[in-house]
Amino acid sequence: MNRIAAIAVHTFKESVRERVLYTLVVFAMLMIGAGLILGSVSVGINEIALVNLGLSAISIFGLLIAVFIGISLVWKEVERRTLYNVLSKPVARAEFILGKYFGLVLTLAVNTAVMTAGFYLVLWCEKGRLTAADLAPLEAIYFILLELMLVVGVALLFSTMSSPALSAVFTLSLYVIGNLLSDLRGFGEQSGSAALRGLLRAVSLVLPDFGAFSDIAPAAHGELVAGWQVLSHSLYAVLYTAILLSATILIFERRDLR
Amino acid sequence: MSIEVVRPAPRTLAAVALLAALAASIDIHIGLDREAETERALSPVVYVTSGATLRRLSFGYQGLLADFYWTRAVQYFGRQKLSRGGDFRNLGQILLVTTELDPHLLIAYRFGAIFLAEKPPAGAGQPEEALALIRRGIAANPTYWRLWQDLGFIYYWDLKDYARAAAAFEEGSRRPGADLWMKTLAASVAAQGGELATSRLLWSDVYSHAGNASIRRSAAEHLAAIKAAEDIAQLDLRLDEFRRREGRPATSLADLVHSGMLPGQPSDPSGVRYGVGRNGKAVLGAGSHIDLRLAH
Numbered sequence: 001m002n003r004i005a006a007i008a009v010h011t012f013k014e015s016v017r018e019r020v021l022y023t024l025v026v027f028a029m030l031m032i033g034a035g036l037i038l039g040s041v042s043v044g045i046n047e048i049a050l051v052n053l054g055l056s057a058i059s060i061f062g063l064l065i066a067v068f069i070g071i072s073l074v075w076k077e078v079e080r081r082t083l084y085n086v087l088s089k090p091v092a093r094a095e096f097i098l099g100k101y102f103g104l105v106l107t108l109a110v111n112t113a114v115m116t117a118g119f120y121l122v123l124w125c126e127k128g129r130l131t132a133a134d135l136a137p138l139e140a141i142y143f144i145l146l147e148l149m150l151v152v153g154v155a156l157l158f159s160t161m162s163s164p165a166l167s168a169v170f171t172l173s174l175y176v177i178g179n180l181l182s183d184l185r186g187f188g189e190q191s192g193s194a195a196l197r198g199l200l201r202a203v204s205l206v207l208p209d210f211g212a213f214s215d216i217a218p219a220a221h222g223e224l225v226a227g228w229q230v231l232s233h234s235l236y237a238v239l240y241t242a243i244l245l246s247a248t249i250l251i252f253e254r255r256d257l258r
Numbered sequence: 259m260s261i262e263v264v265r266p267a268p269r270t271l272a273a274v275a276l277l278a279a280l281a282a283s284i285d286i287h288i289g290l291d292r293e294a295e296t297e298r299a300l301s302p303v304v305y306v307t308s309g310a311t312l313r314r315l316s317f318g319y320q321g322l323l324a325d326f327y328w329t330r331a332v333q334y335f336g337r338q339k340l341s342r343g344g345d346f347r348n349l350g351q352i353l354l355v356t357t358e359l360d361p362h363l364l365i366a367y368r369f370g371a372i373f374l375a376e377k378p379p380a381g382a383g384q385p386e387e388a389l390a391l392i393r394r395g396i397a398a399n400p401t402y403w404r405l406w407q408d409l410g411f412i413y414y415w416d417l418k419d420y421a422r423a424a425a426a427f428e429e430g431s432r433r434p435g436a437d438l439w440m441k442t443l444a445a446s447v448a449a450q451g452g453e454l455a456t457s458r459l460l461w462s463d464v465y466s467h468a469g470n471a472s473i474r475r476s477a478a479e480h481l482a483a484i485k486a487a488e489d490i491a492q493l494d495l496r497l498d499e500f501r502r503r504e505g506r507p508a509t510s511l512a513d514l515v516h517s518g519m520l521p522g523q524p525s526d527p528s529g530v531r532y533g534v535g536r537n538g539k540a541v542l543g544a545g546s547h548i549d550l551r552l553a554h
Protein backbone atom coordinates (compact mmCIF):
# COMPACT_ATOMS: atom_id res chain seq x y z
CA MET A 1 0.00 0.00 0.00
CA ASN A 2 2.85 2.34 0.92
CA ARG A 3 4.58 1.54 -2.34
CA ILE A 4 1.45 2.38 -4.35
CA ALA A 5 1.10 5.66 -2.43
CA ALA A 6 4.77 6.51 -3.05
CA ILE A 7 4.40 5.92 -6.82
CA ALA A 8 1.11 7.88 -6.83
CA VAL A 9 2.74 10.86 -5.11
CA HIS A 10 5.70 10.67 -7.49
CA THR A 11 3.32 10.53 -10.49
CA PHE A 12 1.42 13.52 -9.13
CA LYS A 13 4.65 15.51 -8.72
CA GLU A 14 5.73 14.50 -12.21
CA SER A 15 2.37 15.49 -13.70
CA VAL A 16 2.30 18.91 -12.09
CA ARG A 17 5.65 19.61 -13.73
CA GLU A 18 4.05 19.16 -17.18
CA ARG A 19 3.69 22.55 -18.89
CA VAL A 20 0.73 21.33 -20.92
CA LEU A 21 -1.21 20.95 -17.66
CA TYR A 22 -0.93 24.64 -16.83
CA THR A 23 -1.76 25.66 -20.39
CA LEU A 24 -4.93 23.59 -20.27
CA VAL A 25 -5.93 24.94 -16.85
CA VAL A 26 -5.38 28.53 -18.05
CA PHE A 27 -7.54 27.85 -21.12
CA ALA A 28 -10.20 26.31 -18.90
CA MET A 29 -10.18 29.41 -16.68
CA LEU A 30 -10.53 31.65 -19.74
CA MET A 31 -13.46 29.57 -20.95
CA ILE A 32 -15.12 29.71 -17.52
CA GLY A 33 -14.68 33.51 -17.51
CA ALA A 34 -16.18 33.68 -21.02
CA GLY A 35 -19.46 32.56 -19.44
CA LEU A 36 -19.90 36.17 -18.29
CA ILE A 37 -19.68 37.36 -21.91
CA LEU A 38 -22.02 34.69 -23.32
CA GLY A 39 -24.68 35.60 -20.76
CA SER A 40 -24.42 39.28 -21.57
CA VAL A 41 -24.86 38.87 -25.35
CA SER A 42 -27.93 36.70 -24.89
CA VAL A 43 -31.24 37.24 -23.12
CA GLY A 44 -32.21 35.82 -19.73
CA ILE A 45 -29.59 33.07 -19.47
CA ASN A 46 -26.73 34.80 -17.64
CA GLU A 47 -26.49 32.26 -14.84
CA ILE A 48 -27.47 29.22 -16.93
CA ALA A 49 -24.85 30.07 -19.57
CA LEU A 50 -22.22 30.59 -16.91
CA VAL A 51 -22.90 27.19 -15.31
CA ASN A 52 -23.11 25.40 -18.67
CA LEU A 53 -19.91 26.96 -19.98
CA GLY A 54 -18.06 26.62 -16.67
CA LEU A 55 -18.89 22.95 -16.15
CA SER A 56 -18.28 22.15 -19.83
CA ALA A 57 -14.83 23.76 -19.54
CA ILE A 58 -14.03 21.70 -16.44
CA SER A 59 -15.17 18.56 -18.24
CA ILE A 60 -13.49 19.22 -21.63
CA PHE A 61 -10.14 20.31 -20.19
CA GLY A 62 -10.24 17.56 -17.57
CA LEU A 63 -10.77 15.10 -20.41
CA LEU A 64 -7.82 16.53 -22.36
CA ILE A 65 -5.57 16.36 -19.29
CA ALA A 66 -6.70 12.79 -18.55
CA VAL A 67 -6.04 11.64 -22.11
CA PHE A 68 -2.81 13.48 -22.88
CA ILE A 69 -1.11 12.79 -19.58
CA GLY A 70 -2.67 9.33 -19.16
CA ILE A 71 -1.43 8.00 -22.51
CA SER A 72 2.21 8.83 -21.78
CA LEU A 73 2.35 7.64 -18.17
CA VAL A 74 3.71 4.15 -18.83
CA TRP A 75 5.24 4.88 -22.24
CA LYS A 76 7.47 7.64 -20.84
CA GLU A 77 8.79 5.38 -18.10
CA VAL A 78 9.68 2.72 -20.68
CA GLU A 79 11.26 5.21 -23.09
CA ARG A 80 13.39 6.83 -20.39
CA ARG A 81 14.16 3.41 -18.97
CA THR A 82 13.25 4.68 -15.49
CA LEU A 83 10.76 1.82 -15.30
CA TYR A 84 13.62 -0.66 -14.90
CA ASN A 85 14.86 1.27 -11.87
CA VAL A 86 11.43 1.10 -10.29
CA LEU A 87 10.86 -2.55 -11.09
CA SER A 88 14.32 -3.55 -9.87
CA LYS A 89 13.15 -2.54 -6.41
CA PRO A 90 10.62 -4.68 -4.54
CA VAL A 91 7.71 -3.18 -6.47
CA ALA A 92 5.22 -5.39 -8.28
CA ARG A 93 4.06 -4.40 -11.74
CA ALA A 94 0.50 -4.23 -10.42
CA GLU A 95 1.60 -1.76 -7.75
CA PHE A 96 3.32 0.34 -10.40
CA ILE A 97 0.14 0.53 -12.50
CA LEU A 98 -2.07 1.29 -9.49
CA GLY A 99 0.34 3.98 -8.29
CA LYS A 100 0.40 5.58 -11.73
CA TYR A 101 -3.40 5.48 -11.91
CA PHE A 102 -4.00 7.02 -8.49
CA GLY A 103 -1.30 9.62 -9.11
CA LEU A 104 -3.04 10.87 -12.22
CA VAL A 105 -6.46 10.74 -10.55
CA LEU A 106 -5.00 12.86 -7.75
CA THR A 107 -3.66 15.33 -10.36
CA LEU A 108 -7.09 15.50 -11.97
CA ALA A 109 -8.81 15.95 -8.60
CA VAL A 110 -6.50 18.87 -7.72
CA ASN A 111 -6.98 20.44 -11.17
CA THR A 112 -10.71 20.03 -10.95
CA ALA A 113 -10.68 21.63 -7.50
CA VAL A 114 -8.72 24.61 -8.89
CA MET A 115 -11.11 24.96 -11.84
CA THR A 116 -14.12 24.60 -9.50
CA ALA A 117 -12.76 27.41 -7.32
CA GLY A 118 -12.37 29.53 -10.48
CA PHE A 119 -15.90 28.64 -11.55
CA TYR A 120 -17.40 29.66 -8.19
CA LEU A 121 -15.39 32.87 -8.21
CA VAL A 122 -16.89 33.80 -11.60
CA LEU A 123 -20.37 32.76 -10.40
CA TRP A 124 -19.95 34.97 -7.34
CA CYS A 125 -18.86 37.88 -9.60
CA GLU A 126 -22.02 37.39 -11.67
CA LYS A 127 -24.50 36.97 -8.80
CA GLY A 128 -22.86 39.03 -6.08
CA ARG A 129 -23.52 36.21 -3.57
CA LEU A 130 -23.72 32.43 -3.40
CA THR A 131 -26.63 30.47 -1.91
CA ALA A 132 -27.37 26.83 -1.09
CA ALA A 133 -28.99 26.47 -4.53
CA ASP A 134 -25.57 27.07 -6.09
CA LEU A 135 -24.38 23.73 -4.75
CA ALA A 136 -26.13 21.88 -7.63
CA PRO A 137 -23.07 22.25 -9.95
CA LEU A 138 -20.95 20.43 -7.34
CA GLU A 139 -22.92 17.26 -8.05
CA ALA A 140 -22.24 17.64 -11.78
CA ILE A 141 -18.55 18.21 -11.02
CA TYR A 142 -18.52 14.99 -8.97
CA PHE A 143 -19.99 13.17 -12.01
CA ILE A 144 -17.29 14.75 -14.20
CA LEU A 145 -14.64 13.40 -11.83
CA LEU A 146 -16.18 9.91 -11.98
CA GLU A 147 -16.08 10.13 -15.77
CA LEU A 148 -12.44 11.27 -15.71
CA MET A 149 -11.57 8.31 -13.46
CA LEU A 150 -12.89 6.03 -16.19
CA VAL A 151 -11.09 7.95 -18.96
CA VAL A 152 -7.76 7.65 -17.10
CA GLY A 153 -8.39 3.91 -16.74
CA VAL A 154 -9.00 3.60 -20.49
CA ALA A 155 -5.97 5.75 -21.37
CA LEU A 156 -3.74 3.72 -19.05
CA LEU A 157 -4.99 0.46 -20.56
CA PHE A 158 -4.17 1.56 -24.10
CA SER A 159 -0.87 3.12 -23.04
CA THR A 160 0.40 -0.28 -21.86
CA MET A 161 -0.03 -1.80 -25.28
CA SER A 162 0.50 0.93 -27.88
CA SER A 163 2.24 4.20 -28.68
CA PRO A 164 0.97 7.50 -27.16
CA ALA A 165 -0.49 8.66 -30.50
CA LEU A 166 -2.45 5.45 -31.00
CA SER A 167 -3.49 5.41 -27.34
CA ALA A 168 -4.90 8.93 -27.72
CA VAL A 169 -6.85 7.91 -30.82
CA PHE A 170 -8.18 4.75 -29.14
CA THR A 171 -9.11 6.54 -25.91
CA LEU A 172 -10.89 9.40 -27.65
CA SER A 173 -12.67 6.99 -29.99
CA LEU A 174 -13.89 4.94 -27.06
CA TYR A 175 -15.01 8.15 -25.35
CA VAL A 176 -17.07 9.10 -28.42
CA ILE A 177 -18.58 5.60 -28.68
CA GLY A 178 -19.22 5.59 -24.93
CA ASN A 179 -21.32 8.71 -25.38
CA LEU A 180 -23.44 7.14 -28.11
CA LEU A 181 -24.33 3.83 -26.44
CA SER A 182 -28.04 4.60 -26.11
CA ASP A 183 -28.12 5.33 -29.86
CA LEU A 184 -26.29 2.08 -30.51
CA ARG A 185 -29.02 0.24 -28.59
CA GLY A 186 -31.71 2.23 -30.40
CA PHE A 187 -30.14 1.37 -33.75
CA GLY A 188 -30.22 -2.33 -32.85
CA GLU A 189 -33.86 -2.15 -31.79
CA GLN A 190 -34.83 -0.49 -35.07
CA SER A 191 -32.83 -2.89 -37.22
CA GLY A 192 -35.44 -5.67 -37.22
CA SER A 193 -32.74 -8.32 -36.83
CA ALA A 194 -32.75 -10.16 -33.52
CA ALA A 195 -29.07 -11.08 -33.88
CA LEU A 196 -27.99 -7.50 -34.54
CA ARG A 197 -30.22 -6.26 -31.73
CA GLY A 198 -28.63 -8.73 -29.32
CA LEU A 199 -25.11 -7.94 -30.51
CA LEU A 200 -25.49 -4.18 -30.24
CA ARG A 201 -27.17 -4.50 -26.88
CA ALA A 202 -24.29 -6.66 -25.61
CA VAL A 203 -21.71 -4.22 -27.00
CA SER A 204 -23.50 -1.26 -25.42
CA LEU A 205 -23.56 -3.02 -22.06
CA VAL A 206 -19.88 -4.00 -22.15
CA LEU A 207 -18.42 -0.67 -23.26
CA PRO A 208 -18.05 2.16 -20.71
CA ASP A 209 -21.16 4.35 -20.66
CA PHE A 210 -19.64 7.85 -20.59
CA GLY A 211 -23.00 9.39 -21.51
CA ALA A 212 -24.39 8.32 -18.13
CA PHE A 213 -22.19 10.87 -16.37
CA SER A 214 -23.60 13.87 -18.22
CA ASP A 215 -25.30 16.04 -15.60
CA ILE A 216 -24.32 19.53 -16.74
CA ALA A 217 -27.64 20.70 -18.24
CA PRO A 218 -29.76 19.68 -15.20
CA ALA A 219 -27.20 21.32 -12.88
CA ALA A 220 -27.52 24.56 -14.87
CA HIS A 221 -31.24 24.54 -14.00
CA GLY A 222 -30.47 23.84 -10.34
CA GLU A 223 -31.81 20.27 -10.55
CA LEU A 224 -30.28 17.70 -8.23
CA VAL A 225 -29.93 14.02 -9.04
CA ALA A 226 -31.54 11.54 -6.60
CA GLY A 227 -29.23 10.09 -3.95
CA TRP A 228 -29.58 6.53 -5.26
CA GLN A 229 -28.45 7.72 -8.69
CA VAL A 230 -25.33 9.30 -7.24
CA LEU A 231 -24.64 6.02 -5.45
CA SER A 232 -25.28 3.82 -8.52
CA HIS A 233 -23.12 6.03 -10.76
CA SER A 234 -20.31 5.96 -8.19
CA LEU A 235 -20.55 2.18 -7.93
CA TYR A 236 -20.55 1.81 -11.72
CA ALA A 237 -17.45 4.02 -12.06
CA VAL A 238 -15.59 2.13 -9.32
CA LEU A 239 -16.48 -1.30 -10.71
CA TYR A 240 -15.64 -0.39 -14.29
CA THR A 241 -12.38 1.24 -13.23
CA ALA A 242 -11.50 -1.96 -11.33
CA ILE A 243 -12.12 -3.96 -14.51
CA LEU A 244 -9.99 -1.56 -16.59
CA LEU A 245 -7.14 -1.62 -14.06
CA SER A 246 -7.27 -5.42 -13.81
CA ALA A 247 -7.03 -5.68 -17.60
CA THR A 248 -4.16 -3.17 -17.63
CA ILE A 249 -2.27 -5.09 -14.95
CA LEU A 250 -2.82 -8.39 -16.79
CA ILE A 251 -1.40 -6.96 -20.03
CA PHE A 252 1.45 -5.16 -18.28
CA GLU A 253 2.48 -8.25 -16.32
CA ARG A 254 2.77 -10.26 -19.54
CA ARG A 255 4.61 -7.51 -21.38
CA ASP A 256 8.22 -8.23 -22.25
CA LEU A 257 10.11 -5.17 -21.09
CA ARG A 258 13.59 -6.20 -22.24
CA MET B 259 36.10 58.88 -47.30
CA SER B 260 34.31 55.57 -47.00
CA ILE B 261 30.59 55.13 -46.62
CA GLU B 262 29.55 52.65 -44.00
CA VAL B 263 26.47 50.71 -44.96
CA VAL B 264 24.37 49.87 -41.95
CA ARG B 265 22.48 46.65 -42.57
CA PRO B 266 19.28 46.17 -40.61
CA ALA B 267 19.58 43.35 -38.16
CA PRO B 268 17.78 40.18 -39.28
CA ARG B 269 15.55 40.34 -36.17
CA THR B 270 14.33 43.84 -37.06
CA LEU B 271 13.59 42.67 -40.58
CA ALA B 272 11.68 39.69 -39.25
CA ALA B 273 9.67 41.93 -36.91
CA VAL B 274 8.83 44.33 -39.76
CA ALA B 275 7.83 41.41 -41.98
CA LEU B 276 5.65 39.99 -39.21
CA LEU B 277 3.92 43.34 -38.65
CA ALA B 278 3.33 43.73 -42.40
CA ALA B 279 1.90 40.21 -42.57
CA LEU B 280 -0.35 40.96 -39.57
CA ALA B 281 -1.61 44.18 -41.16
CA ALA B 282 -2.31 42.37 -44.43
CA SER B 283 -4.10 39.52 -42.66
CA ILE B 284 -6.29 41.99 -40.72
CA ASP B 285 -7.20 43.73 -43.99
CA ILE B 286 -8.11 40.40 -45.63
CA HIS B 287 -10.06 39.39 -42.51
CA ILE B 288 -12.15 42.58 -42.66
CA GLY B 289 -12.90 41.87 -46.33
CA LEU B 290 -13.88 38.27 -45.55
CA ASP B 291 -16.10 39.43 -42.67
CA ARG B 292 -17.88 41.89 -44.96
CA GLU B 293 -18.46 39.17 -47.54
CA ALA B 294 -19.69 36.71 -44.91
CA GLU B 295 -22.03 39.36 -43.49
CA THR B 296 -23.62 39.96 -46.91
CA GLU B 297 -23.98 36.22 -47.40
CA ARG B 298 -25.55 35.84 -43.95
CA ALA B 299 -27.97 38.68 -44.62
CA LEU B 300 -28.95 37.17 -47.96
CA SER B 301 -29.51 33.62 -46.77
CA PRO B 302 -30.17 33.01 -43.09
CA VAL B 303 -29.74 29.23 -43.10
CA VAL B 304 -30.18 26.72 -40.29
CA TYR B 305 -27.58 24.07 -41.14
CA VAL B 306 -28.66 21.42 -38.64
CA THR B 307 -32.42 21.28 -38.35
CA SER B 308 -32.68 18.46 -35.84
CA GLY B 309 -32.12 19.14 -32.17
CA ALA B 310 -32.10 15.38 -31.54
CA THR B 311 -29.12 14.92 -33.90
CA LEU B 312 -27.27 17.83 -32.35
CA ARG B 313 -28.01 16.42 -28.90
CA ARG B 314 -26.38 13.13 -29.91
CA LEU B 315 -23.34 14.90 -31.29
CA SER B 316 -22.97 17.16 -28.27
CA PHE B 317 -21.44 14.43 -26.03
CA GLY B 318 -23.22 15.69 -22.94
CA TYR B 319 -22.67 19.39 -23.65
CA GLN B 320 -26.21 19.90 -25.00
CA GLY B 321 -26.94 22.57 -22.39
CA LEU B 322 -24.09 24.71 -23.66
CA LEU B 323 -25.16 24.14 -27.26
CA ALA B 324 -28.73 25.14 -26.36
CA ASP B 325 -27.39 28.39 -24.89
CA PHE B 326 -25.54 29.09 -28.14
CA TYR B 327 -28.68 28.35 -30.19
CA TRP B 328 -30.81 30.57 -27.94
CA THR B 329 -28.27 33.38 -28.32
CA ARG B 330 -28.43 32.81 -32.05
CA ALA B 331 -32.25 33.02 -31.95
CA VAL B 332 -32.06 36.34 -30.05
CA GLN B 333 -29.51 37.78 -32.46
CA TYR B 334 -31.37 36.48 -35.54
CA PHE B 335 -34.61 38.04 -34.25
CA GLY B 336 -32.88 41.32 -33.43
CA ARG B 337 -31.18 41.49 -36.84
CA GLN B 338 -34.38 40.76 -38.76
CA LYS B 339 -36.37 43.20 -36.63
CA LEU B 340 -33.86 45.97 -37.23
CA SER B 341 -33.87 45.32 -40.97
CA ARG B 342 -37.59 46.34 -41.09
CA GLY B 343 -39.78 43.92 -43.00
CA GLY B 344 -37.32 41.24 -41.92
CA ASP B 345 -37.50 37.60 -42.85
CA PHE B 346 -38.36 35.51 -39.75
CA ARG B 347 -38.67 32.21 -41.66
CA ASN B 348 -36.00 30.41 -39.64
CA LEU B 349 -36.94 31.70 -36.20
CA GLY B 350 -39.30 28.81 -35.40
CA GLN B 351 -36.69 26.27 -36.54
CA ILE B 352 -33.91 27.80 -34.43
CA LEU B 353 -36.22 27.83 -31.40
CA LEU B 354 -37.20 24.22 -32.06
CA VAL B 355 -33.55 23.13 -32.12
CA THR B 356 -32.85 25.18 -28.97
CA THR B 357 -35.67 23.58 -27.00
CA GLU B 358 -34.91 20.08 -28.29
CA LEU B 359 -31.35 20.50 -27.03
CA ASP B 360 -32.52 21.74 -23.64
CA PRO B 361 -36.24 21.11 -23.04
CA HIS B 362 -36.01 22.92 -19.68
CA LEU B 363 -34.69 26.22 -21.08
CA LEU B 364 -37.88 28.07 -20.10
CA ILE B 365 -36.74 31.44 -21.40
CA ALA B 366 -36.60 30.03 -24.95
CA TYR B 367 -40.29 29.07 -24.80
CA ARG B 368 -41.45 32.26 -23.09
CA PHE B 369 -39.52 34.91 -25.01
CA GLY B 370 -39.41 32.78 -28.16
CA ALA B 371 -43.24 32.72 -28.20
CA ILE B 372 -43.33 36.50 -27.87
CA PHE B 373 -40.83 36.88 -30.74
CA LEU B 374 -42.94 34.55 -32.89
CA ALA B 375 -46.38 35.86 -31.99
CA GLU B 376 -45.90 39.64 -32.07
CA LYS B 377 -47.34 41.27 -35.16
CA PRO B 378 -44.85 42.57 -37.76
CA PRO B 379 -42.76 44.68 -37.71
CA ALA B 380 -42.29 44.10 -33.96
CA GLY B 381 -42.29 40.32 -34.37
CA ALA B 382 -42.66 37.42 -36.77
CA GLY B 383 -46.47 37.41 -36.81
CA GLN B 384 -46.60 33.61 -36.46
CA PRO B 385 -48.97 32.98 -33.52
CA GLU B 386 -49.60 29.37 -34.57
CA GLU B 387 -45.85 28.64 -34.36
CA ALA B 388 -45.80 30.38 -30.99
CA LEU B 389 -48.65 28.16 -29.77
CA ALA B 390 -46.78 25.03 -30.93
CA LEU B 391 -43.63 26.20 -29.11
CA ILE B 392 -45.50 26.85 -25.85
CA ARG B 393 -47.33 23.52 -26.09
CA ARG B 394 -43.96 21.73 -26.43
CA GLY B 395 -42.76 23.69 -23.41
CA ILE B 396 -45.80 22.61 -21.38
CA ALA B 397 -45.24 18.97 -22.37
CA ALA B 398 -41.60 19.16 -21.20
CA ASN B 399 -42.32 21.27 -18.08
CA PRO B 400 -45.83 20.28 -17.01
CA THR B 401 -45.71 21.91 -13.59
CA TYR B 402 -44.51 25.34 -14.74
CA TRP B 403 -47.69 27.47 -14.63
CA ARG B 404 -46.23 30.52 -16.41
CA LEU B 405 -46.28 28.64 -19.74
CA TRP B 406 -50.08 28.31 -19.40
CA GLN B 407 -50.20 32.05 -18.82
CA ASP B 408 -48.18 32.57 -22.02
CA LEU B 409 -50.51 30.20 -23.90
CA GLY B 410 -53.54 32.15 -22.72
CA PHE B 411 -51.82 35.39 -23.64
CA ILE B 412 -51.28 34.29 -27.26
CA TYR B 413 -54.90 33.09 -27.55
CA TYR B 414 -56.12 36.36 -26.06
CA TRP B 415 -53.87 38.87 -27.70
CA ASP B 416 -52.85 37.45 -31.04
CA LEU B 417 -55.71 35.13 -31.92
CA LYS B 418 -58.56 36.94 -30.08
CA ASP B 419 -59.84 33.52 -28.99
CA TYR B 420 -61.09 34.55 -25.56
CA ALA B 421 -62.70 31.20 -24.67
CA ARG B 422 -59.43 29.31 -25.21
CA ALA B 423 -57.48 32.06 -23.46
CA ALA B 424 -59.75 31.76 -20.40
CA ALA B 425 -59.37 27.96 -20.47
CA ALA B 426 -55.56 28.27 -20.58
CA PHE B 427 -55.50 30.71 -17.64
CA GLU B 428 -57.85 28.42 -15.73
CA GLU B 429 -55.64 25.38 -16.44
CA GLY B 430 -52.52 27.30 -15.39
CA SER B 431 -54.17 28.42 -12.15
CA ARG B 432 -54.39 24.75 -11.11
CA ARG B 433 -50.63 24.23 -11.39
CA PRO B 434 -48.57 24.23 -8.20
CA GLY B 435 -47.39 27.68 -7.11
CA ALA B 436 -49.61 29.55 -9.60
CA ASP B 437 -50.42 33.13 -8.62
CA LEU B 438 -53.97 33.63 -7.32
CA TRP B 439 -54.71 36.27 -9.93
CA MET B 440 -54.57 33.57 -12.65
CA LYS B 441 -58.05 32.53 -11.48
CA THR B 442 -59.17 36.19 -11.57
CA LEU B 443 -57.69 36.52 -15.03
CA ALA B 444 -59.48 33.38 -16.24
CA ALA B 445 -62.81 34.71 -14.96
CA SER B 446 -62.17 38.20 -16.32
CA VAL B 447 -61.22 36.93 -19.79
CA ALA B 448 -64.23 34.60 -19.86
CA ALA B 449 -66.60 37.43 -18.91
CA GLN B 450 -65.01 40.43 -20.64
CA GLY B 451 -62.68 39.15 -23.34
CA GLY B 452 -61.44 42.00 -25.50
CA GLU B 453 -62.13 44.66 -22.85
CA LEU B 454 -59.38 47.20 -22.26
CA ALA B 455 -59.41 46.51 -18.50
CA THR B 456 -58.60 42.84 -19.15
CA SER B 457 -55.83 43.79 -21.58
CA ARG B 458 -54.38 46.13 -18.97
CA LEU B 459 -54.38 43.30 -16.40
CA LEU B 460 -52.45 41.08 -18.82
CA TRP B 461 -49.88 43.66 -19.87
CA SER B 462 -49.36 44.88 -16.30
CA ASP B 463 -48.22 41.40 -15.34
CA VAL B 464 -45.93 41.18 -18.39
CA TYR B 465 -44.46 44.55 -17.41
CA SER B 466 -43.81 43.63 -13.79
CA HIS B 467 -42.33 40.19 -14.59
CA ALA B 468 -40.37 41.06 -17.75
CA GLY B 469 -36.83 39.80 -17.39
CA ASN B 470 -35.62 41.87 -20.29
CA ALA B 471 -35.59 45.60 -21.11
CA SER B 472 -37.00 45.13 -24.60
CA ILE B 473 -40.01 43.12 -23.35
CA ARG B 474 -40.59 45.65 -20.56
CA ARG B 475 -40.48 48.50 -23.09
CA SER B 476 -42.95 46.69 -25.33
CA ALA B 477 -45.30 46.09 -22.35
CA ALA B 478 -44.99 49.78 -21.39
CA GLU B 479 -45.95 50.81 -24.95
CA HIS B 480 -49.00 48.52 -24.84
CA LEU B 481 -50.01 49.87 -21.41
CA ALA B 482 -49.63 53.46 -22.65
CA ALA B 483 -51.79 52.66 -25.69
CA ILE B 484 -54.44 51.04 -23.46
CA LYS B 485 -54.46 54.09 -21.17
CA ALA B 486 -54.81 56.42 -24.17
CA ALA B 487 -57.65 54.28 -25.60
CA GLU B 488 -59.44 54.43 -22.22
CA ASP B 489 -58.90 58.22 -22.01
CA ILE B 490 -60.24 58.71 -25.53
CA ALA B 491 -63.32 56.60 -24.72
CA GLN B 492 -63.96 58.77 -21.63
CA LEU B 493 -63.39 62.01 -23.57
CA ASP B 494 -65.83 60.84 -26.27
CA LEU B 495 -68.51 60.44 -23.60
CA ARG B 496 -67.86 63.99 -22.38
CA LEU B 497 -67.86 65.33 -25.95
CA ASP B 498 -71.26 63.66 -26.58
CA GLU B 499 -72.59 65.17 -23.36
CA PHE B 500 -71.26 68.60 -24.39
CA ARG B 501 -73.06 68.33 -27.75
CA ARG B 502 -76.30 67.40 -25.99
CA ARG B 503 -75.96 70.17 -23.44
CA GLU B 504 -74.74 72.98 -25.71
CA GLY B 505 -76.50 71.96 -28.93
CA ARG B 506 -73.25 72.16 -30.91
CA PRO B 507 -70.14 70.00 -31.16
CA ALA B 508 -67.02 71.04 -29.25
CA THR B 509 -64.25 72.32 -31.53
CA SER B 510 -61.54 71.62 -28.98
CA LEU B 511 -61.16 70.18 -25.51
CA ALA B 512 -60.77 73.75 -24.25
CA ASP B 513 -64.57 74.05 -24.76
CA LEU B 514 -65.05 71.24 -22.22
CA VAL B 515 -62.67 72.92 -19.79
CA HIS B 516 -64.50 76.28 -20.13
CA SER B 517 -67.87 74.63 -19.57
CA GLY B 518 -66.52 72.99 -16.40
CA MET B 519 -66.79 69.43 -17.77
CA LEU B 520 -63.03 68.91 -17.54
CA PRO B 521 -60.72 70.27 -14.82
CA GLY B 522 -57.93 70.92 -17.34
CA GLN B 523 -56.55 69.96 -20.73
CA PRO B 524 -55.76 66.22 -20.52
CA SER B 525 -52.56 64.74 -21.99
CA ASP B 526 -51.81 61.22 -23.21
CA PRO B 527 -49.11 59.04 -21.53
CA SER B 528 -46.46 60.48 -23.88
CA GLY B 529 -47.28 63.99 -22.56
CA VAL B 530 -49.02 65.33 -25.67
CA ARG B 531 -52.45 66.93 -25.26
CA TYR B 532 -55.48 65.17 -26.73
CA GLY B 533 -57.43 66.99 -29.42
CA VAL B 534 -60.80 66.83 -31.17
CA GLY B 535 -61.02 65.44 -34.70
CA ARG B 536 -63.20 66.67 -37.56
CA ASN B 537 -65.81 64.05 -36.69
CA GLY B 538 -66.13 65.57 -33.19
CA LYS B 539 -64.40 62.62 -31.53
CA ALA B 540 -61.33 62.78 -29.26
CA VAL B 541 -58.02 62.03 -30.99
CA LEU B 542 -54.32 61.89 -30.13
CA GLY B 543 -52.55 65.22 -30.46
CA ALA B 544 -50.00 65.92 -33.19
CA GLY B 545 -46.60 64.57 -32.20
CA SER B 546 -47.97 61.92 -29.86
CA HIS B 547 -45.79 58.79 -29.52
CA ILE B 548 -48.74 56.55 -28.73
CA ASP B 549 -49.65 53.77 -31.19
CA LEU B 550 -53.35 53.08 -30.57
CA ARG B 551 -53.17 49.83 -32.57
CA LEU B 552 -51.30 48.35 -29.61
CA ALA B 553 -54.39 48.73 -27.41
CA HIS B 554 -56.37 46.06 -29.26
